[in-house]
Amino acid sequence: MIQVSDTAKKKIIDLMQDDGFDASKDYVRVGVKSGGCSGLSYDLKFDKNKGDDDKIFVDNEITIAVEKKSFLYLAGTILEYSGGLNGKGFVFNNPNASRTCGCGESFSL
DSSP, rough: OEEHHHHHHHHHHHHHHHHHHHTTEEEEEEEEEEETTSSEEEEEEEEEOOOOOOEEEEEEEEEEEEEHHHHHHHHOOOOEOOSSSOOOOEEEEEESSSETOOOSSEEOO
């Protein structure tokens, strides 16, 4: 399960509308890819289609699609949004990460 905080929900809905997506029926695709200074990096984008290998979760009225191979790295993650002058944007609070980089965009297990 991946959870979505209230602040992330609001930002996701706004960004989806700006990009021509509908938060009530389209997906937030969350994944993990190789790269970043700690070895793995997060990937977040919007999608209108569900893949055959996707796990689907709904939390806080946001539908999240995660490929099965990425789910192992992301189980239990809370997606948050940090705004303001020193805000970082979307933040992945991942209990599986043993080490993260200073910017918080990559991690290792």
